[in-house]
Amino acid sequence: MNILLLGSGGREHALAWKLAQSPRCSRLYIAPGNAGTATCGENVPLEATDAKGLKEFSVRQKIDMVVVGPEEPLVKGVYDAFKNDPSVQHIPVIGPSAEGAQLEGSKAFAKAFMQRHGIPTAAYKEFDDMAAAEAYIENHPLPVVIKADGLAAGKGVIIAQTKEEAKNALASMLVSAEFGAAGARVVIEAFLEGIELSVFVLTDGRSYRILPEAKDYKRIGEGDTGPNTGGMGAVSPVPFATPAFMKKVVEKVVEPTVNGLLAEKIDYKGFIFLGLINVGGEPFVIEYNCRLGDPETEVVLPRLRNDLVDLLEAVAGERLDEVRLDIDPRTAVTTVAVSEGYPGAYPKGRPIDGLPLSTGSAADVLVFQAGTTPRDGKVLTNGGRVLAVTAFGDTVTQAKTLSREALKNIRFEGMYFRKDIGYEFQ
Numbered sequence: 001m002n003i004l005l006l007g008s009g010g011r012e013h014a015l016a017w018k019l020a021q022s023p024r025c026s027r028l029y030i031a032p033g034n035a036g037t038a039t040c041g042e043n044v045p046l047e048a049t050d051a052k053g054l055k056e057f058s059v060r061q062k063i064d065m066v067v068v069g070p071e072e073p074l075v076k077g078v079y080d081a082f083k084n085d086p087s088v089q090h091i092p093v094i095g096p097s098a099e100g101a102q103l104e105g106s107k108a109f110a111k112a113f114m115q116r117h118g119i120p121t122a123a124y125k126e127f128d129d130m131a132a133a134e135a136y137i138e139n140h141p142l143p144v145v146i147k148a149d150g151l152a153a154g155k156g157v158i159i160a161q162t163k164e165e166a167k168n169a170l171a172s173m174l175v176s177a178e179f180g181a182a183g184a185r186v187v188i189e190a191f192l193e194g195i196e197l198s199v200f201v202l203t204d205g206r207s208y209r210i211l212p213e214a215k216d217y218k219r220i221g222e223g224d225t226g227p228n229t230g231g232m233g234a235v236s237p238v239p240f241a242t243p244a245f246m247k248k249v250v251e252k253v254v255e256p257t258v259n260g261l262l263a264e265k266i267d268y269k270g271f272i273f274l275g276l277i278n279v280g281g282e283p284f285v286i287e288y289n290c291r292l293g294d295p296e297t298e299v300v301l302p303r304l305r306n307d308l309v310d311l312l313e314a315v316a317g318e319r320l321d322e323v324r325l326d327i328d329p330r331t332a333v334t335t336v337a338v339s340e341g342y343p344g345a346y347p348k349g350r351p352i353d354g355l356p357l358s359t360g361s362a363a364d365v366l367v368f369q370a371g372t373t374p375r376d377g378k379v380l381t382n383g384g385r386v387l388a389v390t391a392f393g394d395t396v397t398q399a400k401t402l403s404r405e406a407l408k409n410i411r412f413e414g415m416y417f418r419k420d421i422g423y424e425f426q
Contacts, residue, residue, distance in 0.1 A: 001309060002027040002062055005041070006048040006078070007069025008034050010336075010370030010388045011294035015069055015308075016040035017368070018301045022309035029061065035379040036369025048073045051081035055088045067312065068095035068270070074290050075105035075151060079267065092316035096290050097267035103288035104273075107147045107187040110288050117260035119253055121285045124189035130174045136188060137166045143191040148173050150182030155228075159191060194279040196286065197238045198296050199246075201254055201272040204314065207321035208258050210250070212236045212303045214296035220343060222420045229343045230385055233335045233421030235396060236299040240278060249276065249283045257288075269315050298368050298388040299332040333399035334390040335421050337407060339371070340414025342384035347414065350381045354410040365406045366390040381412055396422040 001024050005016055013036035020028050020040040028041030031054065037043060046053045049072055058066065066082065068074055077098035082088045095101070102109040108126045113119075126149070127133035137144065146169040148156030156179050160166035166188075173183030200211040214236040220226040241249075253274060261268045273289030292300070301308070305326035314320045339346035356367055368390065371383015389406050393399030400422045407417055 001025055001064040003029070003065050003067060003309070004054070004058060004061075004063045005030045005033075005037070005067045005069060006054070006073055008032050008037070008048070009069070009294055009383075010036075010368045010385065011292055011297040012069040013037050013040070013368040013370070014297045014301045014388075015067060015292075017366070018304070018308045019067065022307045024307065024309040024313075027061070029057075029063070031057070034369050034382070035372040035374040036367075038374055049076055049078070051076075051078050054078065055082065055085055058082075058088050058091055063091055065309075065312065065316065066091060066093045068093065069291060071101065071104050071151060071289060071291050074098070074101040083267075092269070094312050094315060095270040100261060100266045100268040101290040104290040105151055107149045107287070108185060111187060111189075113260060114285060117256045119256050119260075119285055120283065122189040122192050124187050126185060126187050128174070128185045130170060133170050133174065133186060133188065134167055137163055137170070140166075140188065141190070142166075145189045145191050146170060146173070147187040147189065148179045148183040149185035149187060150179075152179045152182040155179070156182055157228075192277050192279050192284055192286070194277040194284075195240065196275065196277050197241055198293050199241075199249055199254070199274040199276055200292060200296070200300055201258070201274065202311070202315060202320065203258050203261075203268060203270070203272060204316075204318045204320040205267065205269050206258075206262060206318055208254060209320055209323060209325055210246075210254065211325070212300050212327055213238050213241045213246070214293070214299050216293065216296050217418065217421055220338075220418075222418050223423070227343055229338070231293070231295045231336060232338070232418045233333065233388075234296045234299045235399075235422040235425060236296070236303055236332050239396075239425050245278065245281065245283065248281075249274070253283055253285060294370070295334050295336050295385075295388045298334040298366075298390045302332050302366060302390055302392070303328040303330070328392070330392045330394060331396050331399045332390055332392055333396060333403050333422050334368075334388045335400070335403040335407060335417050336370075336385050337387040337389070337410065337415050337417045338385050339381055339383070340416065342416075346384050348380070348382050350412045350414065352379045352381060352386070352410065352412040355379055364392045365402055367406070367410070386412065386415070396425040
């Protein structure tokens with residue numbers, strides 16, 4: 001099979017690494033890719049949102065499957081662009097329709113969907129008027145969560161501890177338009193106290209399979225301090241995700257979500273990311289994503305022993321109920337190395353030394369590249385989150401230590417990483 005993978009981050013390097021292992025994968029193309037994906041297949045100079053260019057490329061290169069990594073092309077309708085074009089509608093696209101992607105693309109859509117299908121989530125209201133939102137805040141208990149309705153690159157969520165913070169957050173979205181169109185509508189919801197985890201569901205629109213769960217670490221500083229980032233590391237499995245808790249997740253969240261999409265005739269063939277919080281042993285949905293998470297993908301996919309191409313073909317053919325997952329029982333921990341200054345402004349173009357030439361399929365330590373670019377035979381930094389180093393171990397401590405030790409052999413100016421990923425599970 002000739003496969004086209006869309007995206008350019010650490011998640012896409014992990015997907016490319018996994019897809020390339022399949023004997024069914026003849027040619028793998030990544031649009032636009034990074035220096036890491038170039039070791040797994042061929043990068044092509046097309047943006048993941050360029051539906052016209054992607055369709056033309058797919059015809060020219062006889063693509064048999066398109067796998068979508070990031071959310072933006074899904075929200076913008078890349079699935080629909082292929083499905084509605086006779087020249088490419090025979091090519092399965094792994095990812096939801098634009099309507100299905102609204103689970104991530106619109107917080108208001110997602111909350112209303114959960115309300116319709118009885119899925120546990122925090123109480124909420126939505127607003128597009130500053131005065132009405134401020135009046136609501138006046139009588140709302142603190143802390144309170146303010147969310148931009150649309151895609152805001154992971155930055156459109158503010159937990160306000162005071163009414164002044166809440167009103168400032170509302171002003172940044174509804175008045176100053178700091179998040180552009182994404183903040184033209186806001187969702188205000190009750191704050192839930194608990195511990196978070198990510199659960200990943202693969203669905204063919206009718207049946208589903210649950211991939212390994214993970215927990216990521218958003219704060220830049222050790223001990224979960226400082227500003228939020230796109231993710232500084234992840235652990236899988238999650239020790240508190242016991243069989244009893246996961247049974248509740250399946251019954252109260254997964255099945256109502258998949259059945260709700262089917263009942264509403266929403267095309268959804270791909271991954272559903274469930275951002276959950278465990279509140280006193282009960283799962284509540286914080287958010288949906290319409291794709292795999294990052295950096296969670298870097299611990300989830302290495303634990304999946306199945307051939308990913310076979311698995312995605314079963315999704316495309318609505319045969320997922322025939323597949324049994326084979327999961328590595330060991331613990332995987334990934335540590336993310338970031339650029340100096342991240343999550344604020346950061347430099348680019350710094351050479352990276354000590355990278356392995358490729359990421360082997362059976363190694364206990366895997367180096368996935370995120371914000372990198374190849375130039376003149378070297379690999380340079382090209383983003384805030386630069387690398388994700390994943391290691392296996394029998395315990396969290398063992399895996400985390402291996403991950404951290406591997407990072408000691410990799411260098412770029414200003415490199416920073418947290419040394420305490422998985423600290424609460426040791």
